[in-house]
Amino acid sequence: MKRLAVVALIILTGSVGIYFFNQYWIHRYDGLIARQAEVYRLDPDLVWSVIYEETYFRPWMLGKDGEIGLMQITPAVGREWAAETGLPELQRQMAQDPERLLREPERNIQVGSWYLEKIREQYPEIPDAEARMVAGYNAGPSRAAEWNRVAEGQKALTREEFVNRIDIVSTRAYVNSILNRYHKLKGRTQRAADSPASTSPKPKPDR
Numbered sequence: 503m504k505r506l507a508v509v510a511l512i513i514l515t516g517s518v519g520i521y522f523f524n525q526y527w528i529h530r531y532d533g534l535i536a537r538q539a540e541v542y543r544l545d546p547d548l549v550w551s552v553i554y555e556e557t558y559f560r561p562w563m564l565g566k567d568g569e570i571g572l573m574q575i576t577p578a579v580g581r582e583w584a585a586e587t588g589l590p591e592l593q594r595q596m597a598q599d600p601e602r603l604l605r606e607p608e609r610n611i612q613v614g615s616w617y618l619e620k621i622r623e624q625y626p627e628i629p630d631a632e633a634r635m636v637a638g639y640n641a642g643p644s645r646a647a648e649w650n651r652v653a654e655g656q657k658a659l660t661r662e663e664f665v666n667r668i669d670i671v672s673t674r675a676y677v678n679s680i681l682n683r684y685h686k687l688k689g690r691t692q693r694a695a696d697s698p699a700s701t702s703p704k705p706k707p708d709r
Contacts, residue, residue: 528559531572531607538611542619548632549615551684552639555676561607570604573614580604583613621646633661636680641673 532550539546556574557563565574577600584596595603604610621638624647625631638646649667652659659667661681668674 528554531559531611534608534611538608538615541612542615544615544618544622545632545684545688547687548635548680548684549611549618551680551687552614552618552636553611554683555680561605561610564601570601571610572607573610575604575610575613575617577601577604579617580613583616586616625650628658630661632684633664633677633681636677637664637668637673640676641668641670645670645673 531553532546535549535553536546538544539549553559553572557572559572561572563572563574564570567576569576570580577596580596580600580603581593584593587593592603604613618635618639621635621643622631624638624643625634628634634646634650637649649669650659650664665674665677665681668677
């Protein structure tokens with residue numbers, strides 16, 4: 503009996519340790535994400551959800567088509583970003599050794615957030631453009647624009663209609679996975695904001 507209790511305690515301790523390590527792992531870049539999301543007027547929960555899907559927060563990851571780092575930035579996107587900065591040194595570094603530059607977490611998140619904003623700018627009349635943004639991030643902005651196209655005078659597609667138009671199976675799965683995670687995260691954030699503890703006035707400290 504004593505042996506069983508010891509084994510149970512070891513299992514429980516290990517499970518708790520794994521849980522807290524996982525929480526640390528998936529939230530250790532939250533500050534960087536929030537900073538870059540604010541710069542590029544993005545929801546940090548969406549950026550977080552993209553990173554979760556792309557690499558599960560592993561900055562050393564390299565994709566089969568040359569994608570680099572946390573948000574799997576391609577060298578071509580990196581060069582486009584560097585050119586837009588107008589800084590010759592960044593352009594030189596991105597041209598010579600994009601992997602070295604894009605392995606750095608904050609720089610990677612910066613470029614990925616910039617790219618998401620560039621895609622969003624194509625849909626100024628759509629308030630909930632996340633599906634278009636994520637589809638463009640994965641399959642390219644031109645494909646997302648094609649899936650979004652409607653006849654002149656026709657109303658814009660709903661999110662569901664847009665997703666149903668995606669004819670690349672892997673991209674549709676990618677979009678659905680990110681949006682599901684994003685909306686669950688937004689739901690938890692909203693419930694926390696609406697909880698009595700967050701809305702009730704805090705007691706004044708004793709003077």
